[in-house]
Amino acid sequence: MERYYQPEIECASREQIKAWQDERLVKQVRHVWDNVPYYRKKMEEKGLTPDDIRSSDDLYKLPFVTKADLREAYPYGLVAKPLKECVRIQSTSGTTGKRVVAFYTQHDIDLWEDCCARAIMAAGGTDEDVCQVSYGYGLFTGGPGLNGGSHKVGCLTIPTSSGNTERQIMFIQDLNATILCCTPSYAAYIGETMKEMGLAPEQIPLKAGIFGAEAWSEEMRQDIQNTLGIKAYDIYGLTELSGPGVSFECSAQSGMHINEDHFIAEIIDPDTGEVLPEGSKGELVFTSITKEAFPLLRYRTRDICMLTREKCSCGRTHVKMCKPMGRSDDMLIIRGVNVFPSQIETVLLNHGYPANYQIVVDRVKSTDTLDVQVEMTPEMFTDNMGEIDRRQRELVDGLRSMLGLAAKVTLVAPKSIVRSEGKAVRVIDKRKI
Amino acid sequence: MSIKQISVFLENVPGALYAMTGVLAQNKIDMRAFTLAEASDFGIARIIVDDLYKTTTVLKDAGYVHSISDVLGVVIPDSPGGLNRVLQALTDAQVNVEYMYVFLGHKTTGSAYMIFKVADIAAASAALAARGIRTIEQEELEKL
Structure with missing residues (x-):
């Protein structure tokens, strides 16, 4: 049986999702216009005012935000809330000297953790589960995000963070961890180590894994599933938008549902910036419509991707993205x-x-x-x-x-x-x- | 008082050394001494040759990175205690030996030759001369 963390949202009608997006985008544009001079200037350069954005159909009019903008505005230039209302920062690894620093209000963290909770429940997690979070904790969003999501689901959470593989395996065994969250390569490494220890898949209590933060193939999924005896689910996200949980896989394991009540996705031609029709391959662009402290309008991810709104067997109605197929820049x-x-x-x-x-x-x-x-x-x-x-x-x-x-x-x-x-x-x- | 050593950068891959000796062979260069120092991914071939100018030219043309340093060519009596006497002189003069290797002279002279790379070549030469230990000059290389 498919489980949902927020069924009324995850399985909402397309009309309802569109209505949320329309309303929230208009509000978000007004919010950044009023509070972020950097955005106001960018909009003014295109001759736009908030009145030009009446629904999500007007999204294409807005200027893009790129990593170069984030660097230029570092550290506070894109923050849309007074710092006294912000409660957390997370950060990406260094990009040409300057890191991207993202800010969160308590409300932002709440919504981010909701997204992670949706991912955990889509992987079959419930409050009966023991969820081991082996993503790094700290500035990296992997650990804190899944940790929060795991709490929201009510799983017993083991915050091992990454590294010390022997201890990871000890906790999985001794505390009967049923869900593992980490990078796919670390999952494969844990799997190989357990295999070398002579553990058969049926001796390992894990039943599911939520693996993201790097690219992995279908073959790698099969390997991990076989060695650990689990179902392996992909999760996608960017620190700039919140962290893991921007999109996640469901039981269908064929593409990741984007949390469209929080993020509007577009596919553009990376050369011309033109929006491409559904099903086209192009660069993935996100607009965060609920983020308070660090809202991004039309953020260019540089990930090459495709979107599909085909009906999903899991019952979720949110658009699905494929695994990123490459980059439109040279990032590794x-x-x-x-x-x-x-x-x-x-x-x-x-x-x-x-x-x-x-x-x-x-x-x-x-x-x-x-x-x-x-x-x-x-x-x-x-x-x-x-x-x-x-x-x-x-x-x-x-x-x-x-x-x-x-x-x-x-x-x-x-x-x-x-x-x-x-x-x-x-x-x-x-x-x- | 000193002779010139050529140091050549080599990648630590099969055939790298062979390729370099091939260049020297083709150009009929006679190596008088040779040693190889190695790190994990690269090595340095240190050679003493009869014709310094020609060798550096052909190496450069073949795309090798190299450098030239001054070393001592020390004549050591081929009898017990010969090397010990040389080291005694250097030790007394507080000269540090960075590395050393054997020189292949091809005439039977009753002496062995060793190449010394030292921290202070002037001090080392003086110390050896004071003990009557002979060092060879660049011009002598062809005759040995």
């Missing part, structure tokens, strides 16, 4: 951390290395690896092995502080990185996602 997601090649380039240049580099991303034993290959130059070369080693370690440290991620640095022979005619091939992603 490595171990759940957003990485732009430009960040790596910045570190290399700061350390006196040339811009001839290649980034090799692979997945070894379910863990993403990042290898930055740099060409040795006459200027960098010395007969002193210790000196080369010291510089290499400095570069590794520089990359870690920029990316928040351990990377390997490999020195390669001069001219060994292939020069291409046009755009340099900077990234080799060997992961089979």
